Amino acid sequence: xxxxxxxxxxxxxxxxxxxxxxxxxxxxxxxxxxxxxxxxxxxxxxxxxxxxxxxxxxxxxxxxxxxxxxxxxxxxxxxxxxxxxxxxxxxxxxxxxxxxxxxxxxxxxxxxxxxxxxxxxxxxxxxxxxxxxxxxxxxxxxxxxxxxxxxxxxxxxxxxxxxxxxxxxxxxxxxxxxxxxxxxxxxxxxxxxxxxxxxxxxxxxxxxxxxxxxxxxxxxxxxxxxxxxxxxxxxxxxxxxxxxxxxxxxxxxxxxxxxxxxxxxxxxxxxxxxxxxxxxxxxxxxxxxxxxxxxxxxxxxxxxxxxxxxxxxxxxxxxxxxxxxxxxxxxxxxxxxxxxxxxxxxxxxxxxxxxxxxxxxxxxxxxxxxxxxxxxxxxxxxxxxxxxxxxxxxxxxxxxxxxxxxxxxxxxxxxxxxxxxxxxxxxxxxxxxxxxxxxxxxxxxxxxxxxxxxxxxxxxxxxxxxxxxxxxxxxxxxxxxxxxxxxxxxxxxxxxxxxxxxxxxxxxxxxxxxxxxxxxxxxxxxxxxxxxxxxxxxxxxxxxxxxxxxxxxxxxxxxxxxxxxxxxxxxxxxxxxxxxxxxxxxxxxxxxxxxxxxxxxxxxxxxxxxxxxxxxxxxxxxxxxxxxxxxxxxxxxxxxxxxxxxxxxxxxxxxxxxxxxxxxxxxxxxxxxxxxxxxxxxxxxxxxxxxxxxxxxxxxxxxxxxxxxxxxxxxxxxxxxxxxxxxxxxxxxxxxxxxxxxxx
Numbered sequence: 001x002x003x004x005x006x007x008x009x010x011x012x013x014x015x016x017x018x019x020x021x022x023x024x025x026x027x028x029x030x031x032x033x034x035x036x037x038x039x040x041x042x043x044x045x046x047x048x049x050x051x052x053x054x055x056x057x058x059x060x061x062x063x064x065x066x067x068x069x070x071x072x073x074x075x076x077x078x079x080x081x082x083x084x085x086x087x088x089x090x091x092x093x094x095x096x097x098x099x100x101x102x103x104x105x106x107x108x109x110x111x112x113x114x115x116x117x118x119x120x121x122x123x124x125x126x127x128x129x130x131x132x133x134x135x136x137x138x139x140x141x142x143x144x145x146x147x148x149x150x151x152x153x154x155x156x157x158x159x160x161x162x163x164x165x166x167x168x169x170x171x172x173x174x175x176x177x178x179x180x181x182x183x184x185x186x187x188x189x190x191x192x193x194x195x196x197x198x199x200x201x202x203x204x205x206x207x208x209x210x211x212x213x214x215x216x217x218x219x220x221x222x223x224x225x226x227x228x229x230x231x232x233x234x235x236x237x238x239x240x241x242x243x244x245x246x247x248x249x250x251x252x253x254x255x256x257x258x259x260x261x262x263x264x265x266x267x268x269x270x271x272x273x274x275x276x277x278x279x280x281x282x283x284x285x286x287x288x289x290x291x292x293x294x295x296x297x298x299x300x301x302x303x304x305x306x307x308x309x310x311x312x313x314x315x316x317x318x319x320x321x322x323x324x325x326x327x328x329x330x331x332x333x334x335x336x337x338x339x340x341x342x343x344x345x346x347x348x349x350x351x352x353x354x355x356x357x358x359x360x361x362x363x364x365x366x367x368x369x370x371x372x373x374x375x376x377x378x379x380x381x382x383x384x385x386x387x388x389x390x391x392x393x394x395x396x397x398x399x400x401x402x403x404x405x406x407x408x409x410x411x412x413x414x415x416x417x418x419x420x421x422x423x424x425x426x427x428x429x430x431x432x433x434x435x436x437x438x439x440x441x442x443x444x445x446x447x448x449x450x451x452x453x454x455x456x457x458x459x460x461x462x463x464x465x466x467x468x469x470x471x472x473x474x475x476x477x478x479x480x481x482x483x484x485x486x487x488x489x490x491x492x493x494x495x496x497x498x499x500x501x502x503x504x505x506x507x508x509x510x511x512x513x514x515x516x517x518x519x520x521x522x523x524x525x526x527x528x529x530x531x532x533x534x535x536x537x538x539x540x541x542x543x544x545x546x547x548x549x550x551x552x553x554x555x556x557x558x559x560x561x562x563x564x565x566x567x568x569x570x571x572x573x574x575x576x577x578x579x580x581x582x583x584x585x586x587x588x589x590x591x592x593x594x595x596x597x598x599x600x601x602x603x604x605x606x607x608x609x610x611x612x613x614x615x616x617x618x619x620x621x622x623x624x625x626x627x628x629x630x631x632x633x634x635x636x637x638x639x640x641x642x643x644x645x646x647x648x649x650x651x652x653x654x655x656x657x658x659x660x661x662x663x664x665x666x667x668x669x670x671x672x673x674x675x676x677x678x679x680x681x682x683x684x685x686x687x688x689x690x691x692x693x694x695x696x697x698x699x700x701x702x703x704x705x706x707x708x709x710x711x712x713x714x715x716x717x718x719x720x721x722x723x724x725x726x727x728x729x730x731x732x733x734x735x736x737x738x739x740x741x742x743x744x
Contacts, residue, residue: 007347007384008084008092008112015078019093022071026062031096033062035178038094040065040072041079042182045086047189056195057181083385085149087186088113091142094179111142111228112348115312115359118380118387120146122338122361123224123310127151129158131223134168134214134302136206137295141180143226144169148187156188164193168217170202170209177203207277207294214302221304228312229295234274283326292317293326300333305366309334315341315356318409319588321596327407331397334362336373340389341411346382354533356590372397379413393418402426408600410587411534417587420660424584427655428602437568438603439561442595444553445517446508455506463507464521467545469529469554471504473723474577475623475643477527477543478502494725498635500627508550521550525557526569528576530593534586537670537724540593542576544569544624556595563608570620571613575604578650579691583664604653612649619646640720644694651695658701661692674727675718678709686713690720 009016019037026033036059043050050065061068079089095110111119120143127133129152135143144167152158163184171177177198185194200217202209214222274289281294292313299309309330317323317330318339331337340359344351359380365372379391391413399418400407403425412418431438446466456463470492473479481503483491490505513521528542531554544566551557560568575581584601585593606613619642626635651661665688675684692706710720719727 003350004344004347004353006112006350007382011082011084012079012089012092015075015082015089015093018078019075022075029062031175035094035175035182036062036068037071037075038090038179039182039185040068041076041086041090042186044069044072044076045090045186048185048191048194052191053185053194056191057198084113087145087149087183088116088142090186091140091145091179091183094140094182096140096173096175096179110139110349111312113142113146114346114382114386115228115342115348116142116146117150118340119143119226119228119310119312119359119361120150122340122359123147123226123308124150126306126308126363127224129155129162130166131162132166132168132218133224133226134170134217134222135227136170136225136298136302137227137229138169138171138180139173139176139228141169141176141183143228144180145183145187147224147226148184154187156190159188160190160193163188163190163197165196166223167197168200168222170204170206172203172205174203177201207280207291207298218302218304221307222302223304223307224310225299225303225307226310227295227299229299230291231314232291234270234277234289234291283329285322285325290322293323296326296330300330300362300364303364305364307364309360309362309364311360313358313360315358315590317358317360319590319597320408321406324406324408330360330362331375331407333364334372335365335370336363336376337361338376338378339409340378340380340387342380342382342387346387348382354535354591375400375409377409377412379411404600406600408588410584412587416663420656420663421584421587423656423660424580424654425602427605427653429605431599431603434562436603436605437560437563437608438572440595440599441559441561443517443520443557443559445520445551445555445557446513446553448552448554451508451512451514454512455508457506459507460509462511463509464513464548464550465502465504466506466508467502467527467549467551467555468505469531469552471502472527472529472543472545472555473541474538475543475573475620475639476500476627477545477624478628496726497639497722498626498629502549513550517550520557520559522547523559523564524566524569525559526573526576527551527555527557528593530554530556531591532585532589532593533591534589535670537673538577538668539582539586539589540576542573544573566621567608567613567617570617570624571606571608574616574620574646575606575650577646579647579661579664579668580650580654580656583667586667604650606653612653615649616646619643619649636719636722640690643721644691645698647691648695648698652698658692658696658699661695665691670724672718672720672722672727673724675713675722676716677718678712678716684713684718686710686718687720689713 019034022037023030023033039053039059040050043053050069054061079086082089092113124147133147138144148159148162152162169177169180181194181198188194202213277289277294278284281297283297284290284293296311296313296317299311303309317327338361342357342359344355345353374397375395377393377395378389380387381390393412393415395409395418399422400409403422404410410421412421429436431440455466470480471478478495478500480492480494482505483493485491495501510521524547525545526542527545528540532539545551545557581601588597588600623639623642626638671687672684675686677684689706689710693703693710696703696706
């Protein structure tokens with residue numbers, strides 16, 4: 001998915017256009033002209049004397065102050081037409097333009113005005129105009145501006161004292177600090193307070209600053225540390241190196257010759273810096289250090305006891321394996337924690353709209369024995385001028401530790417969802433518990449990028465079909481066949497239920513399969529598509545993979561250490577494809593089903609050979625048979641009997657109730673696209689109704705109203721458990737349902 005144009009850019013388009021016109025005649029000093037015009041805008045809003053400002057901050061005017069003020073009047077008029085407060089707009093306009101490689105190198109994603117105001121709201125409750133605060137990666141200062149407005153309002157006396165004594169900042173870029181100064185200056189006419197504030201600021205790498213530097217600013221620590229730290233790993237690839245040299249490239253393209261000497265020298269510098277970071281910030285752990293983890297640890301160190309840390313960070317902080325150390329540190333050091341989960345659908349950043357990030361506010365504990373309050377988990381959605389809370393849950397710390405040993409936080413949207421998550425966690429068993437036989441052996445059989453040169457476009461003697469992720473669906477193997485083209489232009493045909501077969505894009509010689517995977521290719525195993533999403537029609541798609549094929553890296557395969565039997569594989573496929581397991585996975589999923597996430601979820605207690613086990617094996621085996629052999633005159637009808645029976649059996653094994661299932665199914669709002677709805681309704685619910693009727697019968701509960709609704713839907717020609725791409729859902733309907741799924 002292409003990166004969207006941020007909303008903030010659209011709102012400031014006219015102001016940006018006018019500013020660019022004013023700067024056009026100052027080549028080659030256009031950026032300097034830009035800053036001076038914006039400083040003049042700040043003088044108009046703040047009321048300070050521009051010439052005095054130039055003298056205090058050693059600015060060499062590019063033209064007469066009166067001319068700067070005149071141009072600023074034109075730009076300021078455009079700013080005032082926008083819904084963005086002028087000081088926040090000035091910060092946005094004062095940012096240095098980041099080309100793609102600059103962003104990659106620094107990890108910088110400019111903070112949207114709505115996020116700045118929201119983070120300030122989270123940080124401000126314990127602060128006064130006499131507090132000491134810092135943004136150690138301040139950019140053009142939008143967070144400090146928002147925090148100033150939240151703490152001081154428009155009280156100029158308070159703002160003057162706040163600036164003179166309390167506001168601190170650091171950034172790698174002198175131009176960014178200049179932008180921060182002018183945006184804050186638009187709130188006051190007290191240039192003396194501005195001078196005292198600017199004298200404390202640091203231009204340099206705050207991650208490597210000495211403790212004495214921070215102690216001089218705020219003895220005992222800061223009352224608030226606020227920031228949107230860089231989100232990037234400290235590494236250099238040949239692809240990145242070529243991009244930094246100006247080459248137009250995309251990932252996956254062949255890498256041409258590079259200047260090895262210059263590349264290795266630059267890589268050595270990056271590696272050296274990474275080692276220094278690891279030495280200073282132990283929470284980074286092993287591997288390639290991620291800048292936001294180092295900043296998060298530093299934020300906690302800078303904050304005094306009783307102070308607040310407020311930051312925008314990637315969603316990986318609460319879910320990734322590599323962030324466990326910093327997660328434990330931050331939660332362990334905080335007496336209260338508010339964590340807001342936000343998607344980029346409101347166009348905060350120029351990144352994928354599905355990208356999730358967090359706004360966190362942590363109040364640092366006053367002592368080791370301070371009371372630790374439950375975690376407040378919020379789901380927030382962007383609006384035209386801010387954010388709104390669309391879901392919330394309170395998560396007790398002991399309960400979290402019991403359900404998630406690594407303290408990763410499931411994305412539950414309500415207390416009711418959290419209760420279900422706890423219930424399943426308590427009822428299930430660990431994959432590593434030898435008594436239940438689920439010890440997994442995962443394998444990525446063939447790397448589709450690294451081994452690409454060995455792929456063939458037609459079968460030859462001694463070759464095996466190569467399985468790609470799109471060929472695997474729930475209980476179905478070979479659901480799509482390659483027609484023509486390659487890459488993004490490839491055309492694939494979706495096969496109807498009962499007609500699945502292997503029609504790959506590539507073949508690979510058995511002799512070219514990596515040694516570690518060769519034995520896999522001749523075994524029956526389970527496989528799953530690891531590309532997924534929380535808001536997809538379904539998230540986990542698993543099927544049995546027959547011998548005689550090789551799987552690409554997007555179809556990891558699984559065997560079980562102590563039980564390689566077909567029954568074990570069929571039972572796992574049945575559980576993995578069930579609504580309850582899928583719902584649990586959606587609480588912790590991003591866009592990839594990695595091993596760490598998968599095995600962190602409990603398996604149900606299923607004794608091999610018991611009646612529930614037998615039911616699951618029998619149903620999964622028949623589903624496999626009917627998909628490839630037709631299974632009678634109406635395989636879809638039979639599938640619609642077997643699939644809900646599996647879902648109901650797994651629900652019972654996890655100890656779920658009818659009400660639990662009803663709530664779980666709310667998380668799958670785009671099921672049944674392309675199926676005819678009941679009269680007076682806008683979308684079909686035949687899968688939900690069929691499952692609920694079956695589950696109610698299995699749990700000895702009343703099957704109404706679901707049984708009646710399902711029967712009426714069947715009479716209209718609706719079919720349960722049919723993927724939308726097979727049902728022929730049109731694009732307009734898909735887009736509407738997609739919007740609905742994200743409006744929950």
